[in-house]
Amino acid sequence: NVCSGAFTCAPPTRQELMLGFTGPEIAALITEGCIIASTEGFNRMIEEQMSQNPLVAVMSSAQNWLRGVYLITKVEEDTGEVAFPLERPSQLEQLKEMMNDHNADDDQCSWESPDGTEYCLQPEGSLAGIQQDQLRTAVNQLVTPCRLVFKPKNNTLNTNTCADDKVTAVNLSRPFVPRGSLLTRATEIIATAKASTVDVTYYRGGPCDNESIVSCLVLGGRRTGYTLVHSGNFKKALLLAKRNAIQSKLEGRNQIAVGQAVVLQHLQQRPDLNGKRGLVQAYCESDGRFEVRLAEEERPESSSASTTPPASQPPAAIANIKRVKPINLKPQSSGIGKNGTVYAFVGDARWTRAQLLGEIAKSSWGLCQAQIPSDLFLPENERYAAVQPRLVYAPISEMSQYSNDNDDNDQTESDETDMVALRRGALEAANYVHGGGGGTDDDDDDEEDYDDEGQ
Numbered sequence: 001n002v003c004s005g006a007f008t009c010a011p012p013t014r015q016e017l018m019l020g021f022t023g024p025e026i027a028a029l030i031t032e033g034c035i036i037a038s039t040e041g042f043n044r045m046i047e048e049q050m051s052q053n054p055l056v057a058v059m060s061s062a063q064n065w066l067r068g069v070y071l072i073t074k075v076e077e078d079t080g081e082v083a084f085p086l087e088r089p090s091q092l093e094q095l096k097e098m099m100n101d102h103n104a105d106d107d108q109c110s111w112e113s114p115d116g117t118e119y120c121l122q123p124e125g126s127l128a129g130i131q132q133d134q135l136r137t138a139v140n141q142l143v144t145p146c147r148l149v150f151k152p153k154n155n156t157l158n159t160n161t162c163a164d165d166k167v168t169a170v171n172l173s174r175p176f177v178p179r180g181s182l183l184t185r186a187t188e189i190i191a192t193a194k195a196s197t198v199d200v201t202y203y204r205g206g207p208c209d210n211e212s213i214v215s216c217l218v219l220g221g222r223r224t225g226y227t228l229v230h231s232g233n234f235k236k237a238l239l240l241a242k243r244n245a246i247q248s249k250l251e252g253r254n255q256i257a258v259g260q261a262v263v264l265q266h267l268q269q270r271p272d273l274n275g276k277r278g279l280v281q282a283y284c285e286s287d288g289r290f291e292v293r294l295a296e297e298e299r300p301e302s303s304s305a306s307t308t309p310p311a312s313q314p315p316a317a318i319a320n321i322k323r324v325k326p327i328n329l330k331p332q333s334s335g336i337g338k339n340g341t342v343y344a345f346v347g348d349a350r351w352t353r354a355q356l357l358g359e360i361a362k363s364s365w366g367l368c369q370a371q372i373p374s375d376l377f378l379p380e381n382e383r384y385a386a387v388q389p390r391l392v393y394a395p396i397s398e399m400s401q402y403s404n405d406n407d408d409n410d411q412t413e414s415d416e417t418d419m420v421a422l423r424r425g426a427l428e429a430a431n432y433v434h435g436g437g438g439g440t441d442d443d444d445d446d447e448e449d450y451d452d453e454g455q
Helices: 014-022 040-052 055-059 089-102 132-141 180-193 234-247 353-361 380-390 408-434
Strands: 034-038 069-076 082-086 110-112 118-121 146-152 166-171 199-204 208-219 226-229 261-264 277-284 289-294 321-324 329-331 341-352 365-369 448-450
Touching: 014 353, 034 040, 034 380, 040 055, 069 208, 069 380, 082 089, 082 208, 089 110, 089 132, 166 199, 166 208, 180 199, 180 208, 180 234, 208 234, 226 234, 234 341, 261 289, 277 321, 341 353, 353 365, 365 380
Parallel strands: 199 341, 321 448
Antiparallel strands: 034 069, 034 365, 069 166, 082 146, 110 118, 118 146, 166 341, 208 226, 208 341, 261 277, 261 329, 277 289, 289 321
């Protein structure tokens, strides 16, 4: 009973296979503003490896994943482009040698990957504006830090699939104090920006490019409540945070800064909001009010007349944003954001979309929507515990490897019982992402104006 004829249809791609294990709802959570967190089963596996061989913690990237809380900062369409941010002279020399070995007999600037794809240097990054025939000369004159960009020769890669989309995320749970050359460079940039008053927290963002600041998060910003600064532009992030703090001193702003943690007070029209905590995400010049993203999200009540099952029509959470006069705000006692706040991430984590789906299918990771500002108000050592109840996981399948239950014998039965609830949560979070989970300039109809006069 075995068919011996030739196959007439193409086999499924890895992307399609992984989607079959995770489901489309969970796959929809691989988007900017969502959180990836390690599962308890994955954590136990890492801890067992490190206890059996302490060198694992020192020599591998395992420590980056242990109870990691990763905020997805970027999802880029795969174009086949490869970029090299080079911080040290040795990195630049190694790349030059790689190109010289591949182009010993001509002046081309290219290298070949293990799969045989030839990548050619582009007049982009640090070589922007350079003529194609002058690239080799320009490369020989480069000094670090610099950034070189390569693309496949003759567009040989198939870019019609999203399987190789690049997913970048940073860990919110591993703060550290920089030392050595990293501290020296950061101190010099802070001095150049004249931003010594800005509050800066450094994080081990992940195992990739983990010797330099690769991205920054500045508290304050429409749509998400924060502003991401990519390409390691630490100075730009500092200047933005510094500007937010300085503008709090402008007339009529009540010493309140964009990016500051605040408490609502003296509201007459909505007294129930008095005492609520929030984050100032923007200032509206037109009406002299701050946009405040409250720590509690809103969930519209489901219509009792609806006949659609809850699992396919969950109430989507929406960001709770209010427009409030400066007089109705007071700073939180924590002082967060008063002087401008920057999270500087040293290193980050990177996957292709198919690779991350595969790890989710193995029960290495759960996903959920970030709750801003609540997740950022918490101390770093409490963030993992805070997101854990919100995580949704892939269904149990042949791919599953790591138990998320303390009782391994009851794991399968427990997960099968809870799967309906988990997938309902995944649907709800997916609806949040695609149905308006954040405030924007165009969301004025969803925001309410409150002031001390009840207008």
